[in-house]
Amino acid sequence: MIxxxxxxxxxxxxxxxxxxxxxxxxxxLMGPNGSGKSTLLHVLAGDLAPIAGxxxxxxxxxxxxxxxxxxxxxxxxxxxxxVAFPVRVCDLVGIGRLPYRGRARGADRRAVAExxxxxxxAPLADALYHRxxxxxxxxxxxxxxxAQIWQPQEDTAPRLLLLDEPTNNLDPAQRLAVMExxxxxxxxxxxxxxxxxxxxxxxxxxxxGLMLRDGRVLAQGPIHDxxxxxxxxAAFDVTAAIVVGNGHPAVxxxxxxx
Amino acid sequence: MPALETARTRRRWHIVxxxxxxxxxxxxxxxxxxxLDVIPLDILGWAxxxxxxxxxxxxxxxxxxxxxxxxxxxxxxxxxxLAVSGCLTQSLFRNPLADPGLIGVSSGAALAAAVTIVLAExxxxxxxxxxxxxxxxxxxxxxxxxxFAILRLADLAGGEATIVLxxxxxxxxxxxxxxxxxxIFISNxxxxxxxxxxxxxxxxxxxxxxxxxxSIPVFIIAIFAWRIAPALNAxxxxxxxAGHLGIPVASLQRGxxxxxxxxxxxxVAFSGMxxxxxxxxxxxxxxxVGQDHRWLVPASALIGCVIMAFGDLVTRIxxxxxxxxxxxxxxxxxxxxxxxxxxxxMRHGTT
Numbered sequence: 001m002i003x004x005x006x007x008x009x010x011x012x013x014x015x016x017x018x019x020x021x022x023x024x025x026x027x028x029l030m031g032p033n034g035s036g037k038s039t040l041l042h043v044l045a046g047d048l049a050p051i052a053g054x055x056x057x058x059x060x061x062x063x064x065x066x067x068x069x070x071x072x073x074x075x076x077x078x079x080x081x082x083v084a085f086p087v088r089v090c091d092l093v094g095i096g097r098l099p100y101r102g103r104a105r106g107a108d109r110r111a112v113a114e115x116x117x118x119x120x121x122a123p124l125a126d127a128l129y130h131r132x133x134x135x136x137x138x139x140x141x142x143x144x145x146x147a148q149i150w151q152p153q154e155d156t157a158p159r160l161l162l163l164d165e166p167t168n169n170l171d172p173a174q175r176l177a178v179m180e181x182x183x184x185x186x187x188x189x190x191x192x193x194x195x196x197x198x199x200x201x202x203x204x205x206x207x208x209g210l211m212l213r214d215g216r217v218l219a220q221g222p223i224h225d226x227x228x229x230x231x232x233x234a235a236f237d238v239t240a241a242i243v244v245g246n247g248h249p250a251v252x253x254x255x256x257x258x
Numbered sequence: 259m260p261a262l263e264t265a266r267t268r269r270r271w272h273i274v275x276x277x278x279x280x281x282x283x284x285x286x287x288x289x290x291x292x293x294l295d296v297i298p299l300d301i302l303g304w305a306x307x308x309x310x311x312x313x314x315x316x317x318x319x320x321x322x323x324x325x326x327x328x329x330x331x332x333x334x335x336x337x338x339x340l341a342v343s344g345c346l347t348q349s350l351f352r353n354p355l356a357d358p359g360l361i362g363v364s365s366g367a368a369l370a371a372a373v374t375i376v377l378a379e380x381x382x383x384x385x386x387x388x389x390x391x392x393x394x395x396x397x398x399x400x401x402x403x404x405x406f407a408i409l410r411l412a413d414l415a416g417g418e419a420t421i422v423l424x425x426x427x428x429x430x431x432x433x434x435x436x437x438x439x440x441x442i443f444i445s446n447x448x449x450x451x452x453x454x455x456x457x458x459x460x461x462x463x464x465x466x467x468x469x470x471x472x473s474i475p476v477f478i479i480a481i482f483a484w485r486i487a488p489a490l491n492a493x494x495x496x497x498x499x500a501g502h503l504g505i506p507v508a509s510l511q512r513g514x515x516x517x518x519x520x521x522x523x524x525x526v527a528f529s530g531m532x533x534x535x536x537x538x539x540x541x542x543x544x545x546x547v548g549q550d551h552r553w554l555v556p557a558s559a560l561i562g563c564v565i566m567a568f569g570d571l572v573t574r575i576x577x578x579x580x581x582x583x584x585x586x587x588x589x590x591x592x593x594x595x596x597x598x599x600x601x602x603x604m605r606h607g608t609t
Contacts, residue, residue: 045502071504078498084352085494085549095491098503148503 001158001191002044002074006053012039013215017053021208023158026183026192028202028223031212032236037195038079038164040212044193045076045162057160071099074160075145079168081137083129089140090116090125096147111150115143118188119181135174138166142181149190161185163194167201179205199251203227203242211235227251270547277546277560281334284567288330291571293579294321324465332464332472333566333584336529337539339476339521341562342483344536345543345555346514349490351423354544355599357537358401358522361427364533365434366404367397367519367526368456369441375456376441376449394471398523404430405515459530459585461570468528475520480559482517486510487551494549532585534592535562541595565591 007017014036021027029037042048044055046062055062057073065073075096083092090112097108116122119139124132129140142163149159166182167175175198183205186192196202202209202223209226211218213235219226232240238253286298296318303310304319314322340358347356347363358364374396404427411426442453455462483490489510492500501507525532543557565588573582 047498047501067504067506071502076498076502078496081499082352082496083494085354085544087549091491091548091550092495095495096503098488098492098505101488 002055002057002160002193004044004053004055007040007043007050007055008052009036009039009043009048009050009215011048012036012042014039014043014050015215017212017215017217019210019220021160021191021193023189023191024186025207026186026194026205027208027210028194028196028206029210029212030196030199030202030226030235031218035212035235036215037212039215041076041162041164041193041195045074046070058157068099071148073149073157074162075148076162077141077145077164077166079164081141087129088125089121089127089129089132092129092140093143093147096144096150099148107152111147112143115146115150116140118146118185119143120177133174135170135177138170138174138178139181142166142178146185159190161190161192163192165195165197167196167198175201199227199232199253200249203249203251270553273546274553274557274560277557277564281560281563281567284564284571285330285334288333288567288571289322289326292321292326292574294318296322328466328469329461329464330567330570332469332529333461333570334563335469335472335476336461336525336532337535337562337564337566338480338559339472339525339562340532340535340566341539341543341558342476342479342555343518343521344540345551345558346479346483346490346518347536348540349493349551350511350514350518352494352496353424354541355537355596356424356427357534357596358518359531359533359536360431360596361408361424362404362429362431362434363401363408363427363518363522364526364531365431365438366407367401367523368531369434369437370400370403370523371397371456371527372438372441372453373400375452376445391471394475394524394527396523397527398475398520400434401519401523401526402516404434405519409515455583456526456530457585458583459532459588460581460583461529461573462581464528472524472528475517475524479517479521480555482513483551483555486513487555490551490555491549530583530585532566533589534596535565535588537599538588538592538595539565541599 001021001023003020005018008015017040019027029040031037039048043050049063057065093112093115094108097111100108113122116125119142121136121139121143124136129137132140145161149161151159163182167178170178179201182192182194196206206223208221209223210220211226211231218235219231229240229242232238232251232253236253237256239256241252242249243252286301290296290298290301296314297311299311300314301322304314343358347358347361348354351361371393374393407430408423408427412423438453438457442450445453489500489505492503492505497507539562540554540558542561543554547553547557569584569587572587573584576582
């Protein structure tokens, strides 16, 4: 789906990063603050051109895509979404259909309805965005980026979703709702790359992981191989343990030396 | 959802049509009322070549065609230009309180126009070969410089925070006012009268030539805003979001800045500073048709027409035979709306 080879940047100081994200899977980008996670996501989104290396989407260099075609193939959920004006949920999600301007209107309507259904917010289609809770707002934003890459059944080319800390500032129930949504989207065939801060969340919902430290890859591969106590210790300078509760693994961290 | 969707579309059509009818009535009234009253029905018959009402006398025809009509058309053009500029500025700055007058764009235009008037004899001679275009050109350049200065200042201050943009705009506006004040100080009697006219806004003395000049940038900005309406919806969610939707954000923003500067420049050059219309019209339109720019832009333009046509009427009959500056009328309407918006924004974090 999307692959990067030998990426280096000046901003964020990334060095020699290669990765591959595949349809049907969630790839978690992790690492301490300032390790370059968000920069890497910007490079994958095409916002930031690397000084070395290349990103390919569907085997074509990112720089060779035209804006509209790229917008139909990959969508990006920013960390914080600001909506300056009052707007209804369905209208906000409909903004995701901008790249398809001048095409069939019916497809737009279906895309909005199905995207809202996919995040479990179909009943709120006519609600005002500003009245929603933080978790609902984030799921509406998720529906907006879904609508952007929504495809009719007969089109089977895979789509890419890039998420920048999708559970930032949400309470535990809201985080779960958003992450379960993300996981189910991957199961439907989307390739998802997400910057995740919460290691337990990554362990539970991601399939693959990439651990960054100081702009370099510390570890990458299946999530259970990346989030080991040793590697977490090496990345964050903490002592870590993996515990299991109700069948779900979680990461517990302690300050080193205690 | 589709049923609800069509109901809302129908409601929006009704609102836009009602606004269109209101604007037409206001226009007829503004053309008819004055020292020489003409019954609207008679005007309609004359204008449409239909056997409606009484035929107009030669005097009535000349008053209407040569004096009132160009002035009312100018009012309508200013209404459309200011309202659409308001829509675009609010999208650009992502703040419902942004208004070309408030953020210093109009002041920049007025300063450039004032410089052209007062320092006329010191300006290079080629400038006056532009003829009637000299003043609007100067005003447009002033508006453009003010806008770029605001964007640059906000960039230096870290960019994203819209409050910085607004404050930078207010600062630029104050500086421009200082410049105008200085020019007033050094100007002679005649120049002083001209300058006062600029600062308060007036539609008086506009004929068909001036109207034709203003119609060009107003026509351009209206078409432009209509065409980019869907992109404006995306832009209101943030530059990065718009970029990820495939919009060439930087060139779109440049286009908006230039279109607004040209329209404001031309309007300020011939009607002076007509404050707050760019704030009030889009806000009223937003209450009526919502935030979707495909409806917001035309509804704002029509509301701009209604306010300006009625405003022109008020300026002429309120203190007849003298005339109020139109800027006072729109300001009296816009000031309270602005304060109301401010309080609402502070209380709800949004408007």
